[in-house]
Ligand code: GDP
């Protein structure tokens with residue numbers, strides 16, 4: 001199986017860390033300049049069972065840019081052009097405005113979205129459970145997977161879930 005995947009999420013949630021973990025910080029990282037890239041290939045992960053091409057898509061995860069309607073449409077369209085979206089967030093007791101903004105945009109996206117709750121190594125389990133509960137009521141995610149991109153905890157499971165959606 002193979003497909004195009006994009007990772008969205010607020011700054012600092014661990015998007016680059018996850019890609020680095022998956023790729024093993026080898027030469028596969030083609031571009032690492034999120035501020036300047038538009039629909040460029042970030043990395044390609046090839047295994048016997050699958051190939052995943054990670055694409056950097058514009059707009060939706062850059063709340064510091066004030067986006068006009070046109071830019072929002074481009075951002076949403078780019079999410080509809082990939083096979084799978086990973087929405088990265090972190091465990092929090094309550095949903096922040098940044099994440100609410102992203103969920104609003106996702107309501108116009110038809111691509112399956114996996115919610116990835118990253119940095120679970122930094123909190124107690126009940127915080128992660130609360131986070132899952134909060135998000136479940138906000139959007140119909142294709143799946144919800146808690147991980148640590150730093151330690152690699154549950155990343156294998158995330159890959160399995162991703163492959164099952166391709
Ligand atoms: P990005 O802006 O979404 O690309 O976030 P980065 O990948 O640059 O990560 C931001 C910071 O969070 C860095 O200091 C990472 O080392 C840290 N980080 C990323 N993932 C994890 C994680 O799973 N656990 C912990 N403790 N820190 C993480």
Ligand code: MG
Nearest residue numbers: 015016017034
């Ligand atoms: Mg980054």
